[in-house]
Amino acid sequence: MDTLLSGAELLMRLDVVVALLIGSIGGVIIGAIPGVGPAVAIAILLPATFAFEPIVGLTMLLGIYGSSMYGGALPAVLINTPGTAVNALTTYDGYPMTQRGEARRALSIAYSASFCGGVFGILCLIFLSPVLAVVAPMFGSREIFLAALLGIILVILAHRGQVFAAGMLAMFGIFLQTVGLDAVTYTRRFTFDMTWLASGVNLIVVVLGLFALSQAFLLLVEKDSSPKAQPLDGSLTSGFKEVARHKRVTASSSGIGVLMGMIPGVGEFTAQFLSYTYAQKTSKTPEEFGKGAPEGLIASEASNNAVPAAAMIPLLALGIPGEALTAMMLSVFYVHNVIPGPALFQNQLDFVYALYIALLLLNVIVIVFLMVSTNLLTKIIRIPTRFLGVMILILSFVGVYSLRNSLTDCMIAAGFGVFGLILKRLNLPIVPIILGMVLGGIMEVKLRSAMARVKTPFDMIDRPIAFLLFLGILLVIGLHIRTVIKEHRAREEETDHDMHNTHMGQ
Amino acid sequence: MVRYKTFKALFQRNRRPGDIVFAWVFLAFALFLLWNLPTQTAAPSGGKFVAQPRFWPAVSLIGMAVFAVLHLVGSAVSERLYGRWREVLTWARSLEFAGWFIGYAVVVPYVGYLPSTVILALILLVRLGYGGRKTLGWGAVAAIAIVVLFKSFLQVKLPAGAVYEYLPDGLRQFMMIYL
Numbered sequence: 001m002d003t004l005l006s007g008a009e010l011l012m013r014l015d016v017v018v019a020l021l022i023g024s025i026g027g028v029i030i031g032a033i034p035g036v037g038p039a040v041a042i043a044i045l046l047p048a049t050f051a052f053e054p055i056v057g058l059t060m061l062l063g064i065y066g067s068s069m070y071g072g073a074l075p076a077v078l079i080n081t082p083g084t085a086v087n088a089l090t091t092y093d094g095y096p097m098t099q100r101g102e103a104r105r106a107l108s109i110a111y112s113a114s115f116c117g118g119v120f121g122i123l124c125l126i127f128l129s130p131v132l133a134v135v136a137p138m139f140g141s142r143e144i145f146l147a148a149l150l151g152i153i154l155v156i157l158a159h160r161g162q163v164f165a166a167g168m169l170a171m172f173g174i175f176l177q178t179v180g181l182d183a184v185t186y187t188r189r190f191t192f193d194m195t196w197l198a199s200g201v202n203l204i205v206v207v208l209g210l211f212a213l214s215q216a217f218l219l220l221v222e223k224d225s226s227p228k229a230q231p232l233d234g235s236l237t238s239g240f241k242e243v244a245r246h247k248r249v250t251a252s253s254s255g256i257g258v259l260m261g262m263i264p265g266v267g268e269f270t271a272q273f274l275s276y277t278y279a280q281k282t283s284k285t286p287e288e289f290g291k292g293a294p295e296g297l298i299a300s301e302a303s304n305n306a307v308p309a310a311a312m313i314p315l316l317a318l319g320i321p322g323e324a325l326t327a328m329m330l331s332v333f334y335v336h337n338v339i340p341g342p343a344l345f346q347n348q349l350d351f352v353y354a355l356y357i358a359l360l361l362l363n364v365i366v367i368v369f370l371m372v373s374t375n376l377l378t379k380i381i382r383i384p385t386r387f388l389g390v391m392i393l394i395l396s397f398v399g400v401y402s403l404r405n406s407l408t409d410c411m412i413a414a415g416f417g418v419f420g421l422i423l424k425r426l427n428l429p430i431v432p433i434i435l436g437m438v439l440g441g442i443m444e445v446k447l448r449s450a451m452a453r454v455k456t457p458f459d460m461i462d463r464p465i466a467f468l469l470f471l472g473i474l475l476v477i478g479l480h481i482r483t484v485i486k487e488h489r490a491r492e493e494e495t496d497h498d499m500h501n502t503h504m505g506q
Numbered sequence: 507m508v509r510y511k512t513f514k515a516l517f518q519r520n521r522r523p524g525d526i527v528f529a530w531v532f533l534a535f536a537l538f539l540l541w542n543l544p545t546q547t548a549a550p551s552g553g554k555f556v557a558q559p560r561f562w563p564a565v566s567l568i569g570m571a572v573f574a575v576l577h578l579v580g581s582a583v584s585e586r587l588y589g590r591w592r593e594v595l596t597w598a599r600s601l602e603f604a605g606w607f608i609g610y611a612v613v614v615p616y617v618g619y620l621p622s623t624v625i626l627a628l629i630l631l632v633r634l635g636y637g638g639r640k641t642l643g644w645g646a647v648a649a650i651a652i653v654v655l656f657k658s659f660l661q662v663k664l665p666a667g668a669v670y671e672y673l674p675d676g677l678r679q680f681m682m683i684y685l
Contacts, residue, residue, distance in 0.1 A: 168577055391648055401611060
């Protein structure tokens, strides 16, 4: 309790409160504009937050992370375009409701479910934190190496239908972080005798290129559009009653969100997909799903909002980011020399609690903000896409150039921007590159330091947690192979048909 | 024949035009890097195999090449999608905007952050077909707002423009620090 209070005390400063307000309200606006998204916003703001204290910078970034999905539900429901990628399933039931003239009801349910999911996630973590403080120190180099390896494997396998592409891009990410001077042996790796490669490829430059600049380029080369959204009348508070009526769906979806958030490499999309499927399978009216079922809306919104809090667990307790946004936040820690990991949970639990309380507060701020300003946000959705592209291009420059005023960084970022555009046009995943870079770095360092105690390969897994992680890796790979074989057998029976294969949604 | 069909079905994916071009280029890139592995990394004698500086580049590049081959096979056995070169052209069109971005980065230290940002916003908006005074006005306002937010309030590290030197005394100091 004392730690909780001293955590709250850390937040009672004007700069932290301002950061929280800017982060949470800015996050909603950014989430509501289709084509921007939290990754773009966090990437751009990242270098600016380096100048702040860790608590201020992280509160702002957490604000954007936690609130963008609230905003993302707005265009998903009103114009059938998810504001952020993780609101994709919200369109399934949200938009049909809008078409039926129930836009207000749909939004109200989406906001209420998001709030319940978000708060549930945070409460779980506040109660879990003392346990984590006990478990985290049991993670030595070997365990962290294995957890990062599990993370990489999960990232690759989570991209169903694109496993090969995710694999090659994750490996590319691991390769990128090896470029430059090796920190231990001081030998050059893939510098091709060029001085600008000697210092390596900066993660933030890559992030800005792949997420922000690529998005700007994409908006600039594609056709201009200006989505229209109708204004809404009436109060938005009635959704809480409907969410209360579907307690089971809300609780199970939030639970799935927390679980998926805690596992590195899985993230919001899988959480949303799993809870939607679960809600549909256990519903009394499964045929309504996809046609405007409130349960479907609750399932997707409650689960994706439960993820941000849970995703902080592997980040803070082990220093392992589970997805792209927490990977970016990790760099804020590093810049301030606060190394997330077991020691943070043991020695600075108040700091961890402060972050959780900030998350809790942001959910309250966001829900209040949305209740009064949804109509204003429907106007923001209408910004023409190419105009938005120009603004993202200008903003990306601040992000890249303010790092170290380097023209080379701008060129590298522009290169990754074009690369990101190609990936986005081909619908190939970008996240594996970023996680490959971050987790690859962790794996290299931890494996090297683990080697001091490892004489035979079996020494790697001779401790209980290491052994469990190893079993986890085997299990994940085994399950994936089983699913592939099952799907393949099912498909084999269907191979003989007259329809064009690409029309079958395989 | 049945076996061939089964093999095809295992690798077929939902793709977009241009996928195979990307698959070939990525594989060639992976193989080029792998080819350079012995010359671009060192493997000092002594020390454990996994602690060698060559270990992780080798692991990642072999992984990259293997996955790239599988990706290419997947692409090759799926039905051909038309419009791949039109797609490649779309990729190439983004190079123009990459050029604008780099040009902007070159100009900022000379012209200054505020003037170059407003000029770039206006040029790009005109280039993209926004001729209306209202849109251009909003573009200029947004550009100024970005400069004020980042340079004046957040005080991010950006160089003062060389042309600011020629401004009158009081204004010069202000422009150098805040805009």
